[in-house]
Amino acid sequence: MALYITDECINCDVCEPECPNAAIAPGEEIYVINPDLCTECVGHYEISQCTEVCPVDCILPDPNIEETKEQLQAKYEYIVAQ
Numbered sequence: 001m002a003l004y005i006t007d008e009c010i011n012c013d014v015c016e017p018e019c020p021n022a023a024i025a026p027g028e029e030i031y032v033i034n035p036d037l038c039t040e041c042v043g044h045y046e047i048s049q050c051t052e053v054c055p056v057d058c059i060l061p062d063p064n065i066e067e068t069k070e071q072l073q074a075k076y077e078y079i080v081a082q
Contacts, residue, residue: 002033004062015050018053019050039075039076042072
């Protein structure tokens with residue numbers, strides 16, 4: 001599943017540069033993750049890099065967007081092919 005950022009985000013800016021798919025961007029109030037670009041770092045890393053660096057642990061799996069590792073891998077392959 002894609003990840004999302006909760007309203008506990010403190011806009012510290014450490015997650016955005018860590019995303020290999022450029023899925024994280026500043027939103028109106030907090031950072032947001034584009035679910036079409038989020039692969040949870042599948043294809044790049046073993047662990048989601050944004051969750052590793054977030055100092056307030058506000059990046060969580062989005063329960064509204066369930067994806068298997070295979071689907072995330074396919075999304076990764078589509079993104080890098082463009």
